[in-house]
Amino acid sequence: MIDGLKRLDAPLFGRVAVIGPGLIGSSILRAARETHLAETLVTSDANPDVRRRALELDLADEVPETSAEAAIGADVVIICVPVGAIATVVADIAGSLKPGAIVSDVGSVKAGVVDKVLPLLPAGVHFVPAHPVAGTEYSGPDAGFPTLFLNRWSIITPPDGADDEAVARIASLWETIGANVEFMTATHHDLVLAITSHVPHLIAYNIVGTAADLEQVTQSEVIKFSAGGFRDFTRIAASDPTMWRDVFLNNKEAVLEMLGRFNEDLAALARAIRWEDGDKLFELFTRTRAIRRNIIELGQETSAPDFGRTGAAPINPEAAPVQETASV
Ligand SMILES: NC(=O)c1ccc[n+]([C@@H]2O[C@H](COP(=O)([O-])OP(=O)(O)OC[C@H]3O[C@@H](n4cnc5c(N)ncnc54)[C@H](O)[C@@H]3O)[C@@H](O)[C@H]2O)c1
Numbered sequence: 119m120i121d122g123l124k125r126l127d128a129p130l131f132g133r134v135a136v137i138g139p140g141l142i143g144s145s146i147l148r149a150a151r152e153t154h155l156a157e158t159l160v161t162s163d164a165n166p167d168v169r170r171r172a173l174e175l176d177l178a179d180e181v182p183e184t185s186a187e188a189a190i191g192a193d194v195v196i197i198c199v200p201v202g203a204i205a206t207v208v209a210d211i212a213g214s215l216k217p218g219a220i221v222s223d224v225g226s227v228k229a230g231v232v233d234k235v236l237p238l239l240p241a242g243v244h245f246v247p248a249h250p251v252a253g254t255e256y257s258g259p260d261a262g263f264p265t266l267f268l269n270r271w272s273i274i275t276p277p278d279g280a281d282d283e284a285v286a287r288i289a290s291l292w293e294t295i296g297a298n299v300e301f302m303t304a305t306h307h308d309l310v311l312a313i314t315s316h317v318p319h320l321i322a323y324n325i326v327g328t329a330a331d332l333e334q335v336t337q338s339e340v341i342k343f344s345a346g347g348f349r350d351f352t353r354i355a356a357s358d359p360t361m362w363r364d365v366f367l368n369n370k371e372a373v374l375e376m377l378g379r380f381n382e383d384l385a386a387l388a389r390a391i392r393w394e395d396g397d398k399l400f401e402l403f404t405r406t407r408a409i410r411r412n413i414i415e416l417g418q419e420t421s422a423p424d425f426g427r428t429g430a431a432p433i434n435p436e437a438a439p440v441q442e443t444a445s446v
């Protein structure tokens with residue numbers, strides 16, 4: 119048994135299907151196996167190489183060719199594909215869902231997805247969206263590991279009128295695989311995550327891109343001297359292009375709102391540097407240091423490996439090299 123995950127005496131669910139056993143989907147399956155979450159685990163993926171790998175890694179008991187087949191008879195279907203493909207999968211599985219089934223997802227953006235998904239679902243099927251705030255810059259079935267969600271938040275964003283029992287069952291699912299659960303509206307989720315996750319990723323992509331395009335500094339100098347802060351940015355900037363393209367296209371308003379605030383504050387900092395306003399710089403750096411120390415005191419520092427500084431392998435020692443994913 120893996121430290122921190124407890125095996126249930128009796129499974130919570132009969133049949134759980136995971137569509138898209140990549141980093142997040144395969145981590146859910148691995149944790150589900152460890153904890154005996156379901157009697158039967160099923161998975162499928164649009165990419166035949168991923169289905170083959172899911173079989174080789176024994177991620178599930180059944181690996182049918184299509185999402186529609188995977189959803190037949192499932193009590194819960196968890197959709198773990200890029201945000202832009204979630205509604206496509208829901209359309210694919212809608213005809214296979216049994217009455218009372220719960221459909222959930224793990225997408226990094228919620229409001230737009232809920233709007234697209236709800237009209238596609240048959241009556242009697244529940245939709246309970248969720249977002250585990252845990253991940254790495256790696257993708258694919260080899261990158262997952264069973265403790266990814268341990269002591270991390272999973273945010274559940276029940277739509278108006280959601281069935282209480284279905285919401286409680288999805289909360290139990292996340293708690294079983296080690297997460298702490300928080301509830302909020304989809305719109306609030308998208309605003310919070312825009313500043314805590316989406317804009318930071320955009321900044322990382324941008325700074326690494328800027329460095330790569332510099333004319334006065336060579337690429338080899340950028341690589342050679344990226345020992346500290348810049349190296350941390352390169353870890354984030356290695357995150358999956360498909361996933362992050364979809365995040366920005368689907369959380370446009372909240373990201374642009376937060377980016378506007380960010381740009382104003384950055385301009386004020388540039389001004390403080392130009393006018394040698396040391397007090398302003400010192401005051402901000404003191405406040406931000408306190409925030410970091412608070413995060414550490416609360417024990418919320420990520421337990422993910424410090425890829426940035428050490429260049430270490432993924433936390434799963436058996437994980438193979440990064441698998442790039444293409445749009446499907
Ligand atoms: N990576 C992270 O750090 C992280 C963290 C939390 C949530 N998320 C969210 O989780 C979801 C999955 O991310 P991931 O990092 O596991 O991605 P991933 O690339 O590792 O896996 C996604 C899988 O979905 C499959 N797929 C794509 N379109 C499909 C379709 N139409 N039908 C069936 N399969 C399809 C791909 O082939 C791939 O195997 C995304 O919505 C992302 O926003 C990611």
Ligand SMILES: O=C(O)C(=O)C[C@]1(C(=O)O)C=C[C@@H](O)C=C1
Pocket residue numbers: 225226250251252253254255314315316354357422
């Ligand atoms: O640790 C990382 O590599 C992550 O980027 C994880 C992270 C995040 O920004 O915190 C990325 C996107 C997800 O939606 C949730 C978690």
